[in-house]
Structure formats: structure tokens, C-alpha cells
Amino acid sequence: MDEAERTRRAQAGRRAAEELAARGVSAVAVTWVDTSGVTRVKAVPSSRLEHAAAWGVGMSPAFDFCMVDDSILKGRFAAGPVGDLRMHPDADRLAVLAALPGWAWAPADRYGLDGERHPHDGRGLARRAVERLAADGYGVRASFEIEWALSAGHGDEFVPACSGPAYGMTRLMEQADYLRDVLDAVTASGVAVDQIHPEYASGQYEISVAASDPVAAADTVVLVRETIRAVSHRHGLRATFAPMVLADGVGNGAHVHISLWRDGLNLMAGGDGRYGLTQPGESFAAGVLSRLPALLAIGAPSAASYLRLIPFHWAGAFACWGWENREAALRLVTGAAGDGARAANFEIKSFDGAANPYLVMAGVLAAGHAGLGEKAVLPEPVDVNPAKLGPEHGIAALPSSLEEAVRALESDDALEEALGEAMVRTICLVRRGEAALFDGAGEEEVVARTRWIH
Template identity: 25%
Template structure:
């Protein structure tokens, strides 16, 4: 075994760790976990731990139930909320077939493969997410109105506010797990908060997002609150997105930066954005995978509804933020479409793949849109060549289904399961009779 394996085994012994949780995700991005004892660690590293993959959404075909979990020793951390006595560790895992090959259905494998494609071109992909979520008072009852923990707004300082206490506790746990937080603050909605993670390579960031969502939910429960990353939990309040800054580095230098260019953006950076725009109708089902996602995208509250880019335009799907001319590493692209509830492994894979397609195909970047796209008329948008994003999951799946880029990026098994699973979600939603329909129609007909 390598030195990282030895370091984990030594730490487990020195810190009196009693359990090690092996974490992995299904295709929807839901965290799965099994616990092993320290005695099983060496075998986990050498051979993997067997699981029944047929019980986990999308991980296997019906006739391929046996799978292995192989922990990644570089991700070992102690779960801060479990305390130091009888401590619990965790590692992110790769899912393998019984013969030790990477499982085609593992979302982490999908991202690793896409990153490897970029690395063949000498490119390294880094991301910096701004993760929004809501905190509500317990108990949560779906049939009752949601009760936000406060009624504050954007950047508000709430004296003795529960949100401040929450963010402090959550950030302490994250940093104890070596996840570096850049900012945190109250967001626009009542009880809505945001935690921004520092730049890291995309695989580390995806692992960190999965961990952050777990930490947020654990801390909320400990404070008699409930946290949700649902895209649009309240009809009259802002949705929760995950605006993510994307960067490519080549030979240690920012490949998006070109001194003296408009916005400091290189030709490669412009091609990358063009790829994000052209392929948006194909990948939006992945970056916005829920029926509820489209309530956020078409909610008219700083969420992007149209396929365009800009500089100071916060209604754009892609924004090129201000950069310091003296700081070449600050050139980046902000993708504003992502939900906080997306599967980060698949989402980063499809965004990188779309950007690489723009680079490989030398796509031309259309004119930017600096006006608030929401305020334009449909005729004005058409004249500018600005197309709408899909308005619902059904239309998003139509674009996804016909996409060779998505099929090749995700692989046949993930592509087919995702399409089938999301069609079922849409069909279940379509069958519902909602409270709105009863209120608007029952007494009129």
C-alpha cells in the first residue's frame, strides 16, 4: 500500500477512531454511506468493500448487483460533529466492478474521465462554488407553510440571529475537515444563507460540496432547524442556486487570461464560453435536474432564463466577472445556472465537456448582452440571437436525449438511467392535482 494508506491507518490508531464511513453518491447525487471498523481498513484499500449496488439508484443494471467501494485515502477526514471521543472518520470512495474496474455508473468516475480528457490537452479544471440554501424551523410538515428561521435579507447582520450561529458552527466543522470557506452571509430570502468555498480542482470541489451539504443538514438538525438545498422551496421568494466560477489552467497559468484583451479574456476562454452557450439546451437537464429547478430558473429573481453571456449582467447564464488587470489568475467564468442540489460530479463533467467542445470546435462567441435580458421584449431577444433555456424538465430532457455530447460524456449507462429516471419524475409530477389548480379552477367550473 502507498504512504497515504499508511497515513490513514496511523491516524485512525492515534486518534482512537472507532468507525470509518465510506461515502459515495448515486446518479442523482444523493449521499450513500456504509461504516467499517479500523480492522477492515487494509482490506478496503487493497481489495475494496463489497456492496449490493442493485439497491442504489442507477449504480448497476439488474443483473450486475455486486459492486466494490474503494476509499480514496486523500479524502480521509474526521467527522467534526461526531466529536473527538470514539471519533468517526470518512473517506470518499470510487465504485468498482467485482473485477476491480471503475464502474461505468459511478458519478465520480464520470468526472474523473472528463478531467482526464482535459489533462490530455494540458488543461486543469478548477471551480469555486457559491452554495445557497434555506433554513426553516422544525418540525417540517409538507402540508403546512414553511417557517423560515428569520426574515432578514441580503448581507443583513442579524443581531443574535440563528443564521449567524448556524454559519459559524457549520464553517467550524467544514474547516476542521480541511474544507476552506471563503465567504458566508445571509442571502436575499428569509432564512436563506450562502457559503462560498475556495477555489480547488473540480474533483476536490465536488467532494467538498457533497460534504458541505451533509454538514449543513447535520448542524441544522442539532439546532432544531431543517436545511434544504431545494431550488425553489417558496413561490414568492428567491430560489437557491450554486453560481460557480470556472477556470482552466495550462502549465500553471490561467488559460482564460490574456493581458490587454477585452475583460482580460483569452481566445480559449471565449471558445469555452461559446461551448457553454451552444450546448446549454443539452446539459441543463443535468445542471438543473429536478421538476422544481425550472421554478427557480423562470422565477425572475436573478436566475438565468436565457442563453447569453455578459459582464455586468446578472440575468445572464454565463458572466465574466471583473478582474484585476495586474492579477492574471483572476480571469474566470461564472456559470449562474447551477442548482445547489445538482449532482456536482455530473454537473462539473458536463460543463467542462461543453467548454472543451467549444475549444476543440473553435466556436465563435456571440455578442454579449449587457442589458437585463428579462427587460427585453421577445422580439428584441430574437434579434440579438438570445434563446430561452428550457422552461420545464420535459423540454430539458428533449435536448438531453438528442445530445451525442451528453451520451459520450456520461457514458451509456448513466445517460440511459438518467433519462429514464427523470422521465419518470416528470410523469409523476404531471399526474398531480395541485393546490393552485384547486384554488383557481374548482369553484369556476
């Protein structure tokens, strides 16, 4: 970080601190998301925000090697107990937390003591992926669907907080005050909400937010999830974004919607290709589709992820694409007639709520960028449930375990080049560590041990 950037951050921190003081906000939660998808935090008094923005807050780099049980792995790029990082709150992205009176939130950019960006900083990697696309004239709009299950149980027991049918008005009525408070708190924190509704699984709801640039989209996932968690707690309820909540359920997805843009035009619409795709839009999507097995090591990072990623659950268990096909891993959404230029996008259905959203954005953008360079072409679209097609159709199932996904990531040169060797090797180390952690555990045990981690 050069002196000019440090000065800019200090000035932004000073302005934000003055605004927080005027609003009676005492403290700022500074968060980052680790390799296992756990959101971790340090907090500073609002009066210290200027200093923290410029000089950072100390944090051990060992947390990049934490598993979901908080044990710390040893590896080639692990620092162990030695060393320090500086977490710089991004005051430009600061939000007052309506669900936690007196608190604000800011995502952290992580740097080493030498002022260089930390190689495991997912937010920085996502920003670098955006910059690489911009250098070629492209922009991206992205958003995450945020699903969560709500429990009225005691302790770690999961008792659905609503009992009505999937998508039923009964579920909304049962938790109308709660859902209104979620909506009000998220909106008051500066997030543009598109919709909120009951979902399919037991006790499950979903909120969808407006598309934005990829780094902001990842920031928004963290902000919205922690707001939901706080509102749930105040209502005497407990929220979980875990991939699986009940072993015989369908789990929580974290579907990514993404579109490629150039010169103000959405390249997922208005072209001569299938369903109106342009050639760059198709190549970007083809790059993502071809690398989905490797991307699962990032977007489906839990042992529980592979209990969710099965056919007939609309989880995208097959490496194929299709127009509005909810069983395909890549679903093309064209929008209503006349709205495609604004709304057309690809939805990646295979990812879940255990994923680090910054690493997801970095990986997906890197895959799409590689597809652009390769002028990749999508295979034939699938217009039926791919699980019903025989092997002669050549549609492969996505990895069914962490180990399969890790091997795919290890062999993908484009992703390693984009994310860096240190990040890729660390992801693989943590994934294999967690696979070993749950080795021999039955489905019920896996779900019980991961239910409240995310």
C-alpha cells in the same frame, strides 16, 4: 483496478486508519451521489479502512436508477436486484468530521466486481474529463457556491430560522452561534472557506469555498453540505439545499465557478478578446454555453428546478453571457483591477442544489473540451437583463422543463461520447421517471415533496 493501484489504496487506507485511531475516530462514512443527486452512504469501522480502500464495500448498482422517492426504475442499463459494486473509499481525500464527533468521511470510487470502473461512477467520469483536458495541456480550477435554507419548523414544515432582510446583518446576528459553528466545523474538516453570509431567500445562507481541481471541488460540495446538515441538526434546526423551498421563493442555486488554465496562466484573463479573454478561454466558455440546454438535464435535475429557473430571479434562465450580468446563464467574473490573472472565471448560474456535483463537473468539462476542439466563439455579450430583450435579439430561454432538457441531452453527441452511453441513457431514464412522478402536481405539491430530499 490493477494490483499496483490496489496496493497503493491499501497503504493509504492503513496510514489513514492509524491516524484515525490516534484521534479517537471510530467510523468512516463512505459516500457517493446517485443520479438524482441524493448523497448515499455506507460506513465502515476505522479499523476496516485499509481493507475497504483496497477491496471496496459492497453496494447494489440498482441505486443508480433510484428516483427521489427511492423507487427504482427499470431500463436498458439497469441491473435490478442482480449484481454488486465495490465502493472504494478514497483515503487520500478522507476528512475527520468536526460536526460528527467520532466520525470521518471519504468519497467512494465505484468499481465492478471485475475491477473495472463502474460506468455510472460520476466521480470517475469527472476524473476522466480532467485527464482528457490535461492530455491537451489544460487544467481547470473550479468551485461551487453552496446555498441552503434553514428552518426552525417542526417536521416537514418550513419556518425560516431568521427573519431579517436579505444579506442583512440582522440575519447573521440571529444565527451568529450557528454560523460560527458551521464555519468552525467546515474549516476543521480541511476546507478553505472564502466567505459565509446571509442570502436573499427566506432563511437562506451561503458559504463559498476556495477553488480547487474539479474532482476535489465536487468532493468539497458533499463534505460541506453534510457538515452543514449535521451542525443544523445539533442546533435543533433543519437545512435544505433543494432547488425550491417555498413555491413563491427564489430557491437554492449551486452556481459553478470555473476557469481554464495552461502553463500556470489563467486563460480567462490576459488575452486580446472581449474583457481580456484568451481564445482558448473563450472557446471553452462557448462550448459550455452552447450546450447549456443539455447540461440542464445534469445540473437542474429536479422537477422543482424549473420553478427556480425563471427570469428576474438571478437564476440564469437565458442562454447568454455577459460581464457581471447576474441574469445571464454564464456570468463573466473578471475580479478587481489587477487581480484578474488569479480571479477571472465564468460562473454558471443555472444549476441548483439537486445536482450530482461529480456529473456536473464531468458534463461541464466535456462541454468546454468540445468547445476547445471546435474553436467555438461566444456570441455578443449581453449587458442588460435578457428578459427585457425582444425575440429579434436572438437570445433563447433555456429549457423550462425536465423533458426539454432531456431531449437536448439525448441529441448532444459530444456529451454522450464523453460521459458514455450508459450514463447518458440512465440520466434520461431517471429524469423522465421523475417528470412522470410529478406529472399533474401543482407548484406547492412539487415543492413540498422535494423540499427535504437534498
